[in-house]
Structure formats: C-alpha cells, structure tokens
Amino acid sequence: MDMLPVIAELSQKTPSKILLVVLDGVGGLPQQHGGPTELAAAHTPNLDALAKQSALGLLTPVYPGLAPGSGPGHLSLFGYDPFQYLVGRGALSAIGIGADFQDGDVGVRGNFATLDAQGLVVDRRAGRPSDAENVRVVSKLKAAISEIEGVRVSFYTESEHRFVVILRGAGLGEKVSDTDPQKTGVAPLPSHPHNAADAASAKTARVLNALTARIREVLHDEPQINGALFRGISEKPRFPSMAEVYKVRAACVASYPMYKGVASLVGMDVLPVEGVEDAPQGKVKALQAHWEQYDFFYLHFKKTDSTGEDGNFQEKAHKVELFDQLLPELLALKPDVLAITGDHSTPSVLKAHSWHPVPLLLHAPFLRNDPAQRFTEDEASKGSLGHLRGVELMPLLLAHAGKLQKYGA
Amino acid sequence: MDMLPVIAELSQKTPSKILLVVLDGVGGLPQQHGGPTELAAAHTPNLDALAKQSALGLLTPVYPGLAPGSGPGHLSLFGYDPFQYLVGRGALSAIGIGADFQDGDVGVRGNFATLDAQGLVVDRRAGRPSDAENVRVVSKLKAAISEIEGVRVSFYTESEHRFVVILRGAGLGEKVSDTDPQKTGVAPLPSHPHNAADAASAKTARVLNALTARIREVLHDEPQINGALFRGISEKPRFPSMAEVYKVRAACVASYPMYKGVASLVGMDVLPVEGVEDAPQGKVKALQAHWEQYDFFYLHFKKTDSTGEDGNFQEKAHKVELFDQLLPELLALKPDVLAITGDHSTPSVLKAHSWHPVPLLLHAPFLRNDPAQRFTEDEASKGSLGHLRGVELMPLLLAHAGKLQKYGA
Incomplete structure (x- = not known):
C-alpha cells in the first residue's frame, strides 16, 4: 500500500529540523562466525556516546532477502515505496x-x-x-x-x-x-x-x-x-515532491551523481559541495551554510559502500571512523531529529550489496529507553525501535520532529 | 502485494542446495506462565549445538492472530501469499x-x-x-x-x-x-x-x-x-511453479496426502518415502537418494502437530527429540542453506492450530551474530532475524543460497 497520500494528509510544517545521514552500504558481516562486523571493529567514541542517548533498530531497506540497488534503497529511505514509485532502467x-x-x-x-x-x-x-x-x-x-x-x-x-x-x-x-x-x-x-x-x-x-x-x-x-x-x-518519473508530501524544504548533500539524482527525483534541492570524492569537510560546510534555509537534510557518504564492494574490511571500518570524527560537527548543528542508517548493507566478505538489514540510530525527543551501547548491527537487533522497513523510517522521523498530526479522530 | 513476479525476475539458477524442514505445528506454549514450552522441555543436544551456529527469528506464518490451516501455512512458507494464491475449499x-x-x-x-x-x-x-x-x-x-x-x-x-x-x-x-x-x-x-x-x-x-x-x-x-x-x-488451482519463480528443481519429502498435495500445487516433485506414518528413516533415505537431483528440498514431519492436537505436551516434546536424533543425518548432507521452522503453532494446551509465531532457525553462509543457545520460542524471539512473515522466508533462503540477484541499480 502506498502510504504517501496518508502521510501527506497528516504532515504539517514546523520549524524543527531533521538530519538523515546515509552511510552507504553501512551494514556488514563478521569475517567469521562470532567475530565483529566492520561497524563493531571500528573505533567510534562519538558514535558510542551518541548510541547511549539514542534508540536503535534494524531497517530492512526494501524486502527481506532483496539486496537493493541505490535507487530502490534510497527511495525507501525517503518514504517512497520502490514497488509503487518505479524508475525505469534508462x-x-x-x-x-x-x-x-x-x-x-x-x-x-x-x-x-x-x-x-x-x-x-x-x-x-x-x-x-x-x-x-x-x-x-x-x-x-x-x-x-x-x-x-x-x-x-x-x-x-x-x-x-x-x-x-x-x-x-x-x-x-x-x-x-x-x-x-x-x-x-x-x-x-x-x-x-x-x-x-x-x-x-x-x-x-x-x-x-x-x-x-x-x-x-x-x-x-x-x-x-x-x-x-x-x-x-x-x-524521467514525476513523483510527488517531499515538499508536497511532508511539507518540508528538503536539501541533499551528496557528492556522487546517482544520489543527487535520486534526491532530485523526490524534489530535494541539491546543495553544492566543495571537494573531491566523498568530500566530508565540504559536506559539513554545505550543511552549515544552508542550515537555516531547510528543515530536512539528506547527508550521504559513499565510501562505506565502495570499500565494502572492494572487500576491504579494515578500510570500511576506517571509513566509519572518519565519519565518527565528523559527528561532533553534525551534532553542533543541533538537529531536532538525527537518524543515521544505510540504504543497504555491503558486507566486505560479500564484496556486493546484500539483503541484510541495516542498523538505524535515532537521536530525537520522545524516545523510549534503549540498551544500546554502540552503533552496531548486534546492538541494533536488540534495539527498542525493533525491525522496520525502509519506507517506515520517514513517518517515524516526521513524528519525532512533531511534523505529523494524529491519524483519525 | 504479490512478490512472486519480482522474485521471478531476480532469481537465478545456482548449484547451491536449500533444505527447508517443516516441523508441523512446532510452536507451542508453556503449560503455566513461566514454564517451558514443548520445545524448551525437549532434550535436544543436536538442535542446541546447531542453534549456537545459526541465526534465529520468529515467523508469523500468515497474519498476526490467524491460526492457519495446513494449506495457507505451507503456501506461505513456499513464498506464495495465501491471500493472493487462493485454493478453493473443494x-x-x-x-x-x-x-x-x-x-x-x-x-x-x-x-x-x-x-x-x-x-x-x-x-x-x-x-x-x-x-x-x-x-x-x-x-x-x-x-x-x-x-x-x-x-x-x-x-x-x-x-x-x-x-x-x-x-x-x-x-x-x-x-x-x-x-x-x-x-x-x-x-x-x-x-x-x-x-x-x-x-x-x-x-x-x-x-x-x-x-x-x-x-x-x-x-x-x-x-x-x-x-x-x-x-x-x-x-485445481494453477500456480506458477517453484521452477518458474525460483529457478530451483524442488522436491517434497512428506508422508501425508495434504502436504504432498500442496507441494505438488507449487510444482514440487513428490519423492517416494518408505515406511508408515511419519516414516523418519524413510524420509532421510529419500533425501539421500535424490540429493544430487534437486536443489530445493521440503522435508515435512507431522507428529509435532498431531501430538499437539492431542493435547499431549510430553509426547510433543518427545517428537521434537526424535527429530533431534535425525538432525546429524540431515547435516551430513551439507545443505548450503538449512531452515527449520513450522507451518503454524499447535500448543498442546490449546489442542489446536494457533496463531502464535513459529520459531525459525537459519543455518547458512553470511549470517549476522546471534545470541541463540537453543531452538526455542524464547530464544527465537530475541534472534537476529527478528520477526518475519511466512512469505518472506523464501526470498531470505534464496538470498543466503546466492540465488537472488540485486534489485534495481
């Protein structure tokens, strides 16, 4: 069922700000049974501290068993069911x-x-x-x-x-x-x-x-x-924009064409980012420069996926550590709702996108208690948010941001 | 939504072998609050050892609250949504x-x-x-x-x-x-x-x-x-066969007409089984004799259901123990993907099919870590696979067997 018409009825404009961080392909696997995943192997003091004050869960991006490409993975995270909102191959x-x-x-x-x-x-x-x-x-x-x-x-x-x-x-x-x-x-x-x-x-x-x-x-x-x-x-498909559906001014902060393209399909403004490749500092600067103009930000990091596709466990863990070092600058922006997740898993042992659920961290007002000590797959599987589908994330973010009215009387 | 057309597009033939064991009505209930279920009361050293190297989860066969009959319960496990793939009462x-x-x-x-x-x-x-x-x-x-x-x-x-x-x-x-x-x-x-x-x-x-x-x-x-x-x-309904949808050669190893009938509805070959009633040794022999010819096996055991329907808690636990004793022979076949679950629960305290989710054990490559120590309902509810629907099982098995290509680019 397409939920966007329902959400569009309920969404309301508020000044609160949502920051959705997508660490591409962030979900991983242990190299051997019982070992750490890339996320668990990474040294992430800032993420650890944040996880202790957040709620975690697991997100199945599209459907159990399906390893999604970037298109359906991202559309889901933006709340657009990829089985309903089709994008032709061309x-x-x-x-x-x-x-x-x-x-x-x-x-x-x-x-x-x-x-x-x-x-x-x-x-x-x-x-x-x-x-x-x-x-x-x-x-x-x-x-x-x-x-x-x-x-x-x-x-x-x-x-x-x-x-x-x-x-x-x-x-x-x-x-x-x-x-x-x-x-x-x-x-x-x-x-x-x-x-x-x-x-x-x-x-x-x-x-x-x-x-x-x-x-x-x-x-x-x-x-x-x-x-x-x-x-x-x-x-080119014509989808209802995030402005129409969610009543947000939405901005995309990404470096690679695919992600800017999918963001523009759902009506996000694509912000200019200085720097080459993943350009982490350029992305932080873009966020800072446009923070007042928008109330929804999609921030994309690519290298967790590319290192996974290369089969480089250590390097994928290192890319997580680089993100961890950026985290204080993101938190300094004081988003009302911060979500950190992936569009799919890319375990380095598989060297490919996989079907495994991705961990989700939600830092926001009105959270239940949660036992998470770190942002890892294992902690997320015990998290208070439970197991969700990718398309279910946006309504949850809007709700925590006070942007969704009661459904029915 | 009927997922079979999507899965049919993505499935690919590979030499890997999937063994799906259905312990009919395996899910149970404690006799009093806090007590063990039939599965927990059973002495199952082989299942315990396997559980420690597997991932567990809970499967709601058809829909929360619905106690499914054998028809819809099995169709779901085979990936055919029983609300889409209807079988008339006659x-x-x-x-x-x-x-x-x-x-x-x-x-x-x-x-x-x-x-x-x-x-x-x-x-x-x-x-x-x-x-x-x-x-x-x-x-x-x-x-x-x-x-x-x-x-x-x-x-x-x-x-x-x-x-x-x-x-x-x-x-x-x-x-x-x-x-x-x-x-x-x-x-x-x-x-x-x-x-x-x-x-x-x-x-x-x-x-x-x-x-x-x-x-x-x-x-x-x-x-x-x-x-x-x-x-x-x-x-007689005409459903797309598992060969068409999943590109597997599928075989059924069962003793009772209902299960052979539902398996043949989805195009499985029904293998001859020697012996009377549940004929466990005959089933193992049938698997061994045809192991090279097929790449998907559905293996059915009935007595966990019949003893539950009789309200015989001890006897149901004993049937689980008999299956436990067979397990080494099944593992010796070295299936690439082994799933053990039920088509519905049949708690002996209810003497009937029930709506409770069934435990699922998945032994396969590319599993996340899982805390399970035994194959029980309690352990399954904390499992890393989370809570799934019956129809979601087949895509997951295919994915772990390397039989599903990426969805979208």
Whole structure:
C-alpha cells in the first residue's frame, strides 16, 4: 500500500529540523562466525556516546532477502515505496551518471554491440570495451548525430559497453519495446510502441529506429563497436515532491551523481559541495551554510559502500571512523531529529550489496529507553525501535520532529 | 502485494542446495506462565549445538492472530501469499485426502445430510456419522453413480459427514453457487453459474444438480444419510511453479496426502518415502537418494502437530527429540542453506492450530551474530532475524543460497 497520500494528509510544517545521514552500504558481516562486523571493529567514541542517548533498530531497506540497488534503497529511505514509485532502467542510468535529464526527456540504456556484415548481432557487449574506448566512440557519435526528427539526441558514456541516450523534444512517449534482442545471431529488433494509437510513443520508436540506422552508418568502419542495442526506455518519473508530501524544504548533500539524482527525483534541492570524492569537510560546510534555509537534510557518504564492494574490511571500518570524527560537527548543528542508517548493507566478505538489514540510530525527543551501547548491527537487533522497513523510517522521523498530526479522530 | 513476479525476475539458477524442514505445528506454549514450552522441555543436544551456529527469528506464518490451516501455512512458507494464491475449499479437500485430482478437474466438498419426506434439510451433517458409516455410504454411491452428462464423477470419504466429489470432463467451470443452504427447514439450493453466459460453469451447475437428485434416489432408503449438500466448488488451482519463480528443481519429502498435495500445487516433485506414518528413516533415505537431483528440498514431519492436537505436551516434546536424533543425518548432507521452522503453532494446551509465531532457525553462509543457545520460542524471539512473515522466508533462503540477484541499480 502506498502510504504517501496518508502521510501527506497528516504532515504539517514546523520549524524543527531533521538530519538523515546515509552511510552507504553501512551494514556488514563478521569475517567469521562470532567475530565483529566492520561497524563493531571500528573505533567510534562519538558514535558510542551518541548510541547511549539514542534508540536503535534494524531497517530492512526494501524486502527481506532483496539486496537493493541505490535507487530502490534510497527511495525507501525517503518514504517512497520502490514497488509503487518505479524508475525505469534508462531513467535510472541517466540519473546515475548525472546526465542533463529533465521532465519530458526519455532516457535510454544503450549497449554497444558487434554486428556482422548481414547486420546480425555477434556480441551484445562488443567485447566489453574499456571505458576509454567507450568515451572515444561516444565522442564520434556526438559529433555526427545531434538531432533526429526534431528531437535532440545526447550521448553519455556509462561504463564498458554501456552508454546512455537522452531524447529531448515535444511529444515523446516511453511505452515502446526494446531493440536489444537479448541474443546473438539475429538483427537488432525494431522498436514498436506498445499501443499503435499512442502517437507520442510511436514517435519515440521512430526516432530510436532511425538512431539505430544512423549509429551503424557512423560506426561502419569500427572493427568491434559497430552497432547499438537499446533497452529500458523510460521517461524521467514525476513523483510527488517531499515538499508536497511532508511539507518540508528538503536539501541533499551528496557528492556522487546517482544520489543527487535520486534526491532530485523526490524534489530535494541539491546543495553544492566543495571537494573531491566523498568530500566530508565540504559536506559539513554545505550543511552549515544552508542550515537555516531547510528543515530536512539528506547527508550521504559513499565510501562505506565502495570499500565494502572492494572487500576491504579494515578500510570500511576506517571509513566509519572518519565519519565518527565528523559527528561532533553534525551534532553542533543541533538537529531536532538525527537518524543515521544505510540504504543497504555491503558486507566486505560479500564484496556486493546484500539483503541484510541495516542498523538505524535515532537521536530525537520522545524516545523510549534503549540498551544500546554502540552503533552496531548486534546492538541494533536488540534495539527498542525493533525491525522496520525502509519506507517506515520517514513517518517515524516526521513524528519525532512533531511534523505529523494524529491519524483519525 | 504479490512478490512472486519480482522474485521471478531476480532469481537465478545456482548449484547451491536449500533444505527447508517443516516441523508441523512446532510452536507451542508453556503449560503455566513461566514454564517451558514443548520445545524448551525437549532434550535436544543436536538442535542446541546447531542453534549456537545459526541465526534465529520468529515467523508469523500468515497474519498476526490467524491460526492457519495446513494449506495457507505451507503456501506461505513456499513464498506464495495465501491471500493472493487462493485454493478453493473443494480443491483443498481433494488435495488433503490425496484424491486423484488433475488440472481441469473440479473438486467439491460434500456434506451428507438428512432430508425429510418433503426434501427439506433436517440435519446438515446427518447426525455426524462415523467414518465407517461414511465409507459404507460412499461405496454405495460409487457403485451407483460414475458419470453424468459425460462427466466422470468420483466419490471420496473425508471424515464423519464430509466427503469429496471430483468431476472430470471437458469444459467444466468452477464459478457456480453452493447447494448447501447453510440452514435447516429448506430444500438444498440448485447450483447456478455466477454468470449465465459462462457455459463451462453452467455445465458444472447442471451436473451438480443432477448429482443431487441421483444421490437422493440412491440413498432413498437410508434412515439418516439420505441427501448431499455441495460447497466450495473449485478447480485445481494453477500456480506458477517453484521452477518458474525460483529457478530451483524442488522436491517434497512428506508422508501425508495434504502436504504432498500442496507441494505438488507449487510444482514440487513428490519423492517416494518408505515406511508408515511419519516414516523418519524413510524420509532421510529419500533425501539421500535424490540429493544430487534437486536443489530445493521440503522435508515435512507431522507428529509435532498431531501430538499437539492431542493435547499431549510430553509426547510433543518427545517428537521434537526424535527429530533431534535425525538432525546429524540431515547435516551430513551439507545443505548450503538449512531452515527449520513450522507451518503454524499447535500448543498442546490449546489442542489446536494457533496463531502464535513459529520459531525459525537459519543455518547458512553470511549470517549476522546471534545470541541463540537453543531452538526455542524464547530464544527465537530475541534472534537476529527478528520477526518475519511466512512469505518472506523464501526470498531470505534464496538470498543466503546466492540465488537472488540485486534489485534495481
């Protein structure tokens, strides 16, 4: 059930401020049964002190057993049920690479492919080229193709064989079939609108079919990357904004395109952050500079996830320690409600996103007593907040911030 | 929300093996406040040792407060939401008694009734006859009635006044009304198709109405069992198979018809089991003999439920001890993922299925630490898996077995 209409009815504007800290992929696993997780191994005096004055719980980001990608993981934390608020693959890729992707645009996931002389697919991934090769070929396409049937066509490198096309023009639809045949030995499929009477989608299909032909012409002398297959064709979704649903002015403090993109999908203002990569000091400065202007802040740290994906237990624990050192500056801002959690687990033993629940720390008025001594998975599993789903977090934060009225009389 | 389409998109074939042990009705209650449950009273050295290396949690099979029957309890454990995947009462009875019930057949729950000279219902249960009386009357019906309007009619004893009719023939439908008026002093109702234009269901209704008349003729000289009332008229449901949804080759190791029937509804192969009643050694042999051929095994033990229904606390605890003695042979098979749980609770103090959550033990790679020392309800309620719903179990098992890909990017 989509709870946003219910929450929208109950939410009210107040001056209280909520700070939601997402330590990407923060949940972990012990290296052997009975050992500490990355969080438990980290030396975190500030988090420990905070945990003793907070309530803890475990959050299943999307569904038991599901290891969520960043898109559904974050949408859940923002209160948008990812099974209700769908983001097409093309749109998610466009958002993930930070493309210029606006309302009405259509995002398309492209695969570079190798075709034979008859135009049949020999390799659906064109031998998995390097990112540099991808950039070279994308430049060639940019130089040769900028418009088809009055529709502006923009190309972006994603990685290896993956690229993104953004179509911009009046009257485009997204209800069209993929051109990727999902197998070799056949020609790329023509794209068709799902419904012939849907003129907007018919236009998108025509443009994609013309684009397939144009790309073959432009790349005809390339030995390996001489074709393109399209899938996940999707418009930028239009979700109700956090301002509409929660009556908050919401700001995003993040460094990587995917997180800024998902935040902007739910209507957050994306604040400029100085510095490279995770830029922790730049993020603190951005928060400080805009603290008065907003009443909901989403603060994202990426490196707990990347070190987990690298399988580097010690380094992931170290990234937690770096966050711990920042914590006093965050507390100095005196958020009325502070939540610290993750969008999913990324145990370094798995080197990947996992399905394990993430620990949640809630520092706010009106908490029950809680036995937690530290911010760890073990402590969280005994926490007074119990086990929650990701989408249940926002109503809880709003309630503790005094932003939710009574439901029913 | 039905999660099976989502899971079907994410599941992948791997060589890992999952063993799901269902101790029927395993959840219990203390005989007095503060006392041990049946599980806690049992001497279970093998389960205790396993619990220390596992993660525990509590599973609410269907919904808080609902005491599920075997059908919905098991469908949930298999990941099929029983509110979405409905099994009609007639179909469930046909499955429960192990009738020959095939795709396209229509199963009907019959009640033997007593009618007066005017054909009005005097007793909707014909004085609750013994099973032997039921068998005698069913034999009489079998001898006299085998076909109506080209439709094969088969009779089966269920128990007391309950019997099952299976209709087999081309072009039968299930969308028809019951003939049971649910009160006395009136005649049995004629069955009608819900929609007059539904020719298949109209045929079923005609057959049932003719059958009602034929049964009266055949039983006209019986003093008490001289009529029949039909309800729960339902085709064998066609559910997506576990092979389609989870990409596993799934096998059922069970002794009783109901469990084999529900397993076959979700496409499991039902393995032959030597021995009578619960046949524990026969089940272990069946597992051993087919271990290489399958990658998902459902292993069912019945006696924890039957002893609970008998109200025999000691005997239920003893059945747990018998399972404990089998455990080393199951562990010797080295399943990658082993789950031990129940389809519902059957506390001996209640002598019936109950709504209490069942304990869940998960022995698998990639577990968080867990304080459990034993496999009991109390330990499970403090377990690191938290509280889950029955339908959430399968995605979790698949995830731990490496059979679920990431959800979204």
